[in-house]
Amino acid sequence: MSSRFYIRLESKHDIPVIRKIHQSVFPTWSEAELVDYLQSEGDGVLSLVARRGGALAGHILFSRLTAVESMGLKAVALGPLAVLESYQGKGVGTALVSEGIKILHGQGVDVIFVLGDPAFYGRFGFTAEQARNFETPYDGPNQQALALTERGRYAHGLIRYAPAFADLPNAPLQTDD
Numbered sequence: 640m641s642s643r644f645y646i647r648l649e650s651k652h653d654i655p656v657i658r659k660i661h662q663s664v665f666p667t668w669s670e671a672e673l674v675d676y677l678q679s680e681g682d683g684v685l686s687l688v689a690r691r692g693g694a695l696a697g698h699i700l701f702s703r704l705t706a707v708e709s710m711g712l713k714a715v716a717l718g719p720l721a722v723l724e725s726y727q728g729k730g731v732g733t734a735l736v737s738e739g740i741k742i743l744h745g746q747g748v749d750v751i752f753v754l755g756d757p758a759f760y761g762r763f764g765f766t767a768e769q770a771r772n773f774e775t776p777y778d779g780p781n782q783q784a785l786a787l788t789e790r791g792r793y794a795h796g797l798i799r800y801a802p803a804f805a806d807l808p809n810a811p812l813q814t815d816d
Contacts, residue, residue, distance in 0.1 A: 644691035644731055646738040649698070653688050654678075657698045664721040673803055674719060677702045682801035684715050684748075687739055689722070689731045697722035699735040701743060702803075704752065706773075708796025715743060716800060717753040717760075736763055740785070749791030752784050752798065760785075773798045776805075 649657065661671035677683045682703045689697040699720045706712035717739065722731045740763060743751060752770065753760050754777045765783035772795040775782060786792035 644689050644696055644726075644729075644734065646687055646689050646734055649686035649688050653695060653698075656695045657686075657688065660695060660698050660723055661719060661721045663723060665719070670719040670721065674698075674700050676803035676806065677801055680801065680803060682803060685739055685742055685746075687735055687742075689726075689735055691726060691731065695723075696726040697731045697735055699732075699739055701739055701751070702801050704801070705799040706794065706796060707799060709790075709794040712750065712790065712794050713746075713748045714750045714752065714791075714794075714798060715748055716804075717751050718755065720755075732759075733762070736760075740787070744787045747788075749788045750784055750786050750794060752782065754782050757781065757783060776800060 657674065658671045661674055662668050677700060678686065683700055684703050685701040687699050688695050699717070701715045701717055704714040704716050706714050717736070720732060720735060740751065752775065753765055757767065757780070760783050763785060765785045767780055767783050769784040769786055770782045773784065774796065775798045
């Protein structure tokens with residue numbers, strides 16, 4: 640098996656394998672179902688896969704967010720991110736996140752949100768401090784944000800996630816308040 644891996648946009652042929660990757664990595668099928676739902680509802684903004692040795696090793700999805708009080712702010716959520724166990728610790732997840740950030744920056748996205756391990760996502764510049772400028776259903780120490788533009792750095796207010804997130808088990812309520 641080659642020690643190199645390649646990051647590319649998801650193709651329609653990847654969908655069944657992406658589902659299997661998420662099902663094998665997470666303890667429930669919620670993340671796999673979240674990916675399916677986000678994509679079917681048109682809320683997926685960027686979907687990347689990592690290929691290594693002719694097989695898919697990982698997947699990352701970025702989805703649309705709505706900035707209620709900062710009209711025109713381009714905001715996205717990172718996640719789910721999944722890397723097959725046999726490829727974990729080999730830079731696949733890092734490459735997926737890095738390439739996603741690079742592409743989204745080029746597309747004019749202002750801010751990316753992620754709910755995850757601060758030690759991992761902090762390496763890319765995500766901080767809980769930046770996320771505190773916003774109100775989300777996932778506020779807390781693991782909610783982080785990365786501003787890609789000056790507008791993203793100084794924006795604030797209510798952020799709404801795509802409806803698919805509300806359908807997850809144990810999802811926080813999103814209200815219209």
